[in-house]
Amino acid sequence: MKHSIRTRFTLIFIGIMALILLAMYGVNKYFLEDYYMSNKVEVLKGAYITIDRLLLGIEKEGKSITDVVAEEFGKNIEDSKTVASFRELNDNSNINIVLIDPQGNEVIAASREGSFMADKLRYYLSTLKEETEEKDEEDPYVGSFPFLFHLKDKFEKIELSVKSIENKVLPQAPTFDPLANAEIIYQNDLYRIQRTFDRRSNTAYLESWGYFTDGGTEFLMSMPVSLIHDSVDITNKFLLMVGIIVLMVGSAIVYVTTGIITKPINKLARISECMTALDFETRYEGNAKDEIGILGHSMNTMSVRLEKTIAELKTANNKLLQDIDEKNKIDEMRRDFIANVSHELKTPIALIQGYAEGLTEGLAEEAESRDYYCNVIVDEAAKMNAMVKQLTSLNNLEFGNDKTEFDRFDVVELIKSLLESQNLVIKKKEAKVELVAPEHAYVWADEFKIEEVLTNYFTNALNHLDGERKIVITVREEAKTEGDSEEVLPDKRIIRVSVFNTGENIPEEDLEKIWDKFYKVDKARTRAYGGSGIGLSIVKAIIESHNQSCSVRNKKTGVEFDFTLDADK
16 A cells, blocks of 8 residues: 555655665765774874883883893793783784884884884984974074973984984985875874875874983884775775665565554454444454554454444334334324224124024034034134234234334344244145255344244245245345336345245236235135235235335246345445
8 A cells, every 4th residue: 555554664764774874974974084083093192101101110110111122022921011012002003113212222112114113203303303493593492393392301312313313314305205294183292193194105104203201212103094085985885785785675674574563453444444334243353462452352342332333223213214104104004904804804703603603593413513613613713813913913013013123133044944943834735945045144134023024925835835846945145226216236235035936826917916905816725724815914014114125926837925135234
């Protein structure tokens, strides 16, 4: 889905990762070089402090650095405290160290190019002397340069160092001038840290040179540094490649994991769609105890309550529709009822009266005749009693005194139950019954009244069997149509139940009349099985109380009755 939570989470992750990559690129490009140089400068400062403390300790013992190094030469590393410190600085921080003691002796503390570095140190010191003298000719001991050249012995030591290299030839600028392109990064009263570039090795260096606080030891510490611009470019390219891989893999992981997270949410969405369509059979089945699980169980509870409420609303709505229609028919129904009852009761009353008079006048003196007369009277009285009960039931239906209670049930199960109860009658009639129906067909109706409709249809089918003596009950789902236009309503569904029996057709002129009270197509046959002509009227009243329809039609080999029920979910 275009706007799914899963897609949005993935896009958010991609956006955050892209911002992180851009931020890292910018930090590398604009801040890494400064951080790198600052870190290296701090390393050189730390190395200065370390060596300075060693020299102060040696000075307290009345020795020189040259003597100490000579003493420790050839000893184990555990017994060479000073040399071990120099070596540790060289190994751990890649710092080359050269010292010149106050007597001008070179001490190659830790360096692969000790002599070259010693010459370079003397060159720096001689250049420093010249610069200082130029700055203040009147007072050579007080210059504006930050080194402490206001101390006389400093110049003496510089002169001594310079004298020691008088016979040596140093390359001169521009062929080679170590200070020609030196960039001063840090300096104080005793030493300077600068960045230089060595054309011989095509390497940049950080150099720290000057004096220690013991009063005369000169030093040069050199540390190679990377060309940070090239390093930043390489780092950024590597970061870009790694970032793209991480972005792709991370996006896939986020997409998969959010799919797992949103799966129950999608289930809840589908359940809500079913509830919107008034389908309350779907339930949330998750066992999670988090917010989604709580929401799912709440929706299950809401679904049950909604189903119950809708059932009540359908009952109330159906009652309202009945009330509107009944008010217009009530007077006419009363008149018809009285007329029909009067007509139907004439025959059984006349028979009862006639046979009773015959018994009174002694026309049936024999026991067999008296039993016959009495059986006729009892039979007719029973028919009258049954008719009165049917009339009472019909009257209640037509006048709204018998409420229709809607519930959702499986009409297929109801039919199967009916067939089981009629099993003995079916065998007695030698009928062949066939049920054509889906496994389940749920409807909204009054289950008790629909059972009465099915019983009436099935009893009529048994009483009018002929030919193959076959009964076929069919249940199928259809789309509901609107009124006389028969416009199909795709969102509305109905269940149609039909009962077909082989036998004689009903005359076409009688098809619409059979639903009327007391109407009989074949009066002789109807009386033979005790029919009163009210059963189909009750069927019609029940189906109309459900706002549905019932019908009858002739088939080639028999007659088919049907009715519809609401199947909306």
